Structure formats: structure tokens, C-alpha cells
Amino acid sequence: DDAATPAPVQSSFKPIAISIADNVQVPEGYVAEPLLRWGDPLVNGAPAWIGDGNDTWQAQEMQFGDNCDGNWFFPFADGAGKPRSDRGLFVSNHEYINPEYFYAPGNDAADWRNPFSFDKVKKALAAHGVSVAEVQRGSDGKWSMVQGSVYNRRITGYTPMDVTGPAAGHALLRTAADPSGSEVLGTLNNCAAGWTPWGTYVTCEENFNGYFGWNGERTPNALENRYGVARDGFGYRWHEVDPRFDVNATPNEPNRHGWIVEIDPFNPASKPKKRTALGRFKHENAEVVVAPNGKVVVYSGDDERNEYIYKFVSDRAYKAGDAAGNRDLLESGTLYVARFDAGATAGDQKGTGVWMPLVFGQNGLTPENGFASQADVLIRTRQAADRLGATMMDRPEWITANPKKAGEVYCALTNNNRRGTTTASSNKADGSTVAGSARPAVDDANPRANNLWGSIIRWNEAGGDVTATSFDWDIFLIAGNPKKYPDRSDLRSGSAAITVDNQFNSPDGIGFDFLGRLWIQTDGSYNNSGEYDGQGNNQMLMADVLTGEVKRFLVGPSGCEVTGLTFSPDMKTMFVGIQHPGEVGGHPNAPKKTDGSTYGDNDIAREPTKFSTWPDGAAARRPRSTVLVVRRADGGVIGT
Numbered sequence: 001d002d003a004a005t006p007a008p009v010q011s012s013f014k015p016i017a018i019s020i021a022d023n024v025q026v027p028e029g030y031v032a033e034p035l036l037r038w039g040d041p042l043v044n045g046a047p048a049w050i051g052d053g054n055d056t057w058q059a060q061e062m063q064f065g066d067n068c069d070g071n072w073f074f075p076f077a078d079g080a081g082k083p084r085s086d087r088g089l090f091v092s093n094h095e096y097i098n099p100e101y102f103y104a105p106g107n108d109a110a111d112w113r114n115p116f117s118f119d120k121v122k123k124a125l126a127a128h129g130v131s132v133a134e135v136q137r138g139s140d141g142k143w144s145m146v147q148g149s150v151y152n153r154r155i156t157g158y159t160p161m162d163v164t165g166p167a168a169g170h171a172l173l174r175t176a177a178d179p180s181g182s183e184v185l186g187t188l189n190n191c192a193a194g195w196t197p198w199g200t201y202v203t204c205e206e207n208f209n210g211y212f213g214w215n216g217e218r219t220p221n222a223l224e225n226r227y228g229v230a231r232d233g234f235g236y237r238w239h240e241v242d243p244r245f246d247v248n249a250t251p252n253e254p255n256r257h258g259w260i261v262e263i264d265p266f267n268p269a270s271k272p273k274k275r276t277a278l279g280r281f282k283h284e285n286a287e288v289v290v291a292p293n294g295k296v297v298v299y300s301g302d303d304e305r306n307e308y309i310y311k312f313v314s315d316r317a318y319k320a321g322d323a324a325g326n327r328d329l330l331e332s333g334t335l336y337v338a339r340f341d342a343g344a345t346a347g348d349q350k351g352t353g354v355w356m357p358l359v360f361g362q363n364g365l366t367p368e369n370g371f372a373s374q375a376d377v378l379i380r381t382r383q384a385a386d387r388l389g390a391t392m393m394d395r396p397e398w399i400t401a402n403p404k405k406a407g408e409v410y411c412a413l414t415n416n417n418r419r420g421t422t423t424a425s426s427n428k429a430d431g432s433t434v435a436g437s438a439r440p441a442v443d444d445a446n447p448r449a450n451n452l453w454g455s456i457i458r459w460n461e462a463g464g465d466v467t468a469t470s471f472d473w474d475i476f477l478i479a480g481n482p483k484k485y486p487d488r489s490d491l492r493s494g495s496a497a498i499t500v501d502n503q504f505n506s507p508d509g510i511g512f513d514f515l516g517r518l519w520i521q522t523d524g525s526y527n528n529s530g531e532y533d534g535q536g537n538n539q540m541l542m543a544d545v546l547t548g549e550v551k552r553f554l555v556g557p558s559g560c561e562v563t564g565l566t567f568s569p570d571m572k573t574m575f576v577g578i579q580h581p582g583e584v585g586g587h588p589n590a591p592k593k594t595d596g597s598t599y600g601d602n603d604i605a606r607e608p609t610k611f612s613t614w615p616d617g618a619a620a621r622r623p624r625s626t627v628l629v630v631r632r633a634d635g636g637v638i639g640t
């Protein structure tokens, strides 16, 4: 009711225009400064970054990794136990590498990366995973990493980690190197993340399948097909030289990825834990909320076309200050998958929904239907969810809970070119179809065929309780292009909040700040033409969920994605991830060869600064994924 609804927070910043420049734009009165860049020395003894692609894996494993994505700032406490806003641990994911910038150029026409080698794989693995860095704000307001801090740490694609929960030790997780099925080397494709109130970081393994492939013949099994494990993977070539990534040599290794990993950044000696109770899929992020009864709820989307939205509810309750009791709360609980129903009226972009438990023995998850145990259900989470008839969504990216309204949760649905009247003939990236549906039709929750621009859906859990098994939902915002489609009754123009001045495509990172404003980061087309005319480079906006107002706050450099956001407790510092500047595909400003053709990866490796010099400018040797600090020049609260 109205009494419980907080007033909107006034925001005085002047929204900025789109940009196709190779720099970062922020509103008047704000500054944006690089804090941590790919290759920056992180741990004691780390060598300086060379930056021409010849840095070794030994150097990379001591330096800040590549493609920073989700992150979180964990404040230190002051003498009175209050969180500080000037010092803490900054933890960042490293999602993947761009070979054209990662390796030195070569001369083999067959593949410029030849000779491909185990060292090249190891360097890539060293650039993946997570970084922990102690950071501090100086008296001049600028932030820096604390050199030599005992907390500074790299977790990579080969750091040993425990497997915990119901699937630990299962036959499908055992390999020759780990017959126990309980210790995995590394975490991969760490997309976005989350944090727990007991001070740990939860990092999400997303497109792990792309690292695997096979040498020789193989007919992929149903499990491999359902998760997109394919002969050549995403072209990284790891399987050619490292048998761990050759599915013929190590068939169960893919099953050891696709999990959420819990890390204690305050204990540099701690071993990360893969939490199998939270399910195995292409996790985008992990939004952790404590329910009124103390149970811990973790929301997570499976980011692929026509995949599902999940939540986990812990068996045990969180107790503030009970470090030992809280440590393994994510070890056991119930995983649910969402069904979004049309409700009383179809076509009105709202309805009701249910959370369906993925529990062995229930809802047909039985031996007669091929499920042998709870471990089996969790390793094959996607197939279990297929069986229950979950709703296929337009690529669920980040999920975030409104801190000002209990039980209200938002999810970015980034885009989907395999729905409705599109020409694609299947509903899964691997070409298979699911649950008897050739390709999903538009529905109330995913109302556009060939959804190019994305949307943000929200739900309110019954009774405001995040452990509830039913909810009401509506679509908070539909992104679109009102410049190209001025008829506002055409869904392609977007919902009413979208204007020619604030339009964008492909919402991905979303998160509330402590004042209840919703921040939106984009990972979409930056070609600024055709369907995306007037949208410029990828960007970040602030939405007021009470008034619906949307204002553009930041625009990134050429070819980047904006992803990852966290704030200091006083809201005077915002940390923002700028991922893969200089990505070439489709950018109008990307140079062309004299014959008009586009540059190949080896051309880019040879002349990387032709495509972006961000963030190093004139001194650049390569564009670098970078964590930015954004703050107000006058030291005020961000976005007010």
C-alpha cells in the first residue's frame, strides 16, 4: 500500500547523449578513472605488463585477469564495526579472453595462432577466474590498489576447488585425475556474481561449454547436446593441446563446470567451493536475499536463448555473526525453476507465476523418466526443468532484488532471435528442441518475436516473502527503438519510458543501489544504425522504478560492453566494469582494409590500437578491459 512505498530519490544529474567515441562519457560534474586494468600487477612479485601479446602465463597468473565482468566491493569495518567507504576488498570476475588481443600476432595462414601450445592454453586459463584486490581511497578522492596487500589474490582456471553439495562425488563428476569427483581445477567463464551477508563472493560459471571440444570422432550424448558441448567449442583450441578439454579424453570434465562457486575473499588461503545444490546451467549472476525466516534465497538466470530462471532456497537459516553456522548455508536446499503464466488476461504483459521444485522423486523427476538421484537432477538441471514445463525466456541475464520493497525482483532479458516468427528452426543454440516445442511462440512474459532490444521483467513474491512458491509479475520496461519505430503502439518502439533520448538495446547487468535506484548496463549492438539507430556505444542508465524515468549516465568506449557494478556504502563511489573495448564486429568506426573488407583477427593482433586505445590513450599497446571508479568531483552521493 502507499504507506509502505518509499518516495523516489531525486536525481539531479543531467543525462548524457549517446556516443560512438573511443572514450568514457559521464555526466557533467562526474569523473571516471581506471582502477584495475587487464595485466596490472596484482600479487607480490608480479611483473609489469608488456602488452604486446608476449606476456607469459607465469606473469598473467600474478596480474589482473582479462574481461572483468561482475564484481563486488567488500568494505572493511572501522573501529566501531561500521563498514568503511574508503577501504576494502574489490573482487572481480574475469570472464574470457579475446584471442586477437590476447596472443601475439603470427604468420601461419592456416591459423595465425599456430603453433598452438599448452603454454597458450595455460596463459588463457591464468587470465580467467577471479581477482581479489585491496583498494583504498586517498585524501584526493582517488582510488588505488594497495600494493603488497596480503589479500591480493588470483584465482584462475586451474586453481584447485572443492565440489560440495548433493552432486559431489557423483560418477558423472569423476575423472582420471580426480577419481573422487570432488576436486576441480579452476572456474571458467565467470560472468556475473553476487555476495552473501556472511562476507563471501559467489561467482557464476556461464558459457563453460565453449572451452571444450574433441579430437577425432564423437557422437555427442544428450547431456552434451543440451549444454552445447560441441566438437570445436567456441574456437579456443584448448582441446587440441590439453586433454582436460578434449571430451573424448576426459568426457566428464564439462560436468564439473556450470556451477556457482563460493569464495571467501577475507581468507586468502581459503579454497573456493563449487556449490552443486544451486544447479548446473549457464549461470549469469547470483542475487542473494535473506528471507524473513532467515533462509537464504539465491536467484540465478540461465543465459541462453529460451532458457529458464531459477531460485535456490537454503535448508538452514542465516544467523548474523554465526560464522561457522553460515559458512555452508549454500550446501543444501531446494532449487526451483519459474513458470510465468498469462494470468487473468493474456497479452497485457502481466500475470502470475509459480516456482516448481527440482526435487528427485517429485513432478516426474523419477527413474521411469531417467532421473536417478538428486545429484543427477542437479547435474542435468536443464533437462529436469524441461520436464517441468518451465517458461522459456528471452535470455535471462542479471537478476536483482529491490532493497526498498521486500520480495520484488527484476531480471534483464537481453534479447532473443529465436522466438516467434524468426527464421531459426530450433529453440536451442545447439539446434535441439525442448519439451515438444519446435520454437516458442511469443507469450505474455516474452511478448516480441525476434526480440532485438530486450526487456526487464519483475516479479513480486507472494506475501513479499522470497521463499514463496508463487508470484505476480509484470514487465517493468521494454527496450526498443522509437526513432526507427515512432508508432508507440508498435512494441518495437519500446515501452512508454523509452524515448529517442534514452533508448538503448540489450540490458544485461542490472543492480539496485542502496537508495533503491535501478542501474542498467548494456551488452548489445553498437552499430548505431538500422534497428539500433540512435543507440550508440554500450552504456549505463539509471531507472527510477517508482516513476519509470530512465536517464543515461555513462557511455563506454568503442566496441565495449558495460558490465559489473558495485558501490561504496556511502554511495560516493561506483565501480563499473568496461569489458572488451576494441571488439570489432559491426562497429561503424572500425577501420576497413583498403579493399573495403574487414580486418581478420591476426590483422587486429598486429595493429590492435587501430581499433581502440582505451584506456591507455597515446601510450596504449592494446585495448584493455578495465574497472572504472566513477565519482562526483564534489565528493557527493552518486546519482542524487
Ligand code: FEO
Pocket: 095, 191, 192, 206, 284, 303, 397, 508
Ligand atoms: Fe556473460 Fe550472459 O553474460
Ligand code: CA
Pocket: 341, 342, 343, 344, 345, 346, 347, 348, 349, 350, 351, 444
Ligand atoms: Ca496477463
Ligand code: CA
Pocket: 191, 192, 284, 397, 508, 509, 523, 563
Ligand atoms: Ca552478462
Ligand code: CA
Pocket: 397, 414, 508, 523
Ligand atoms: Ca550479454
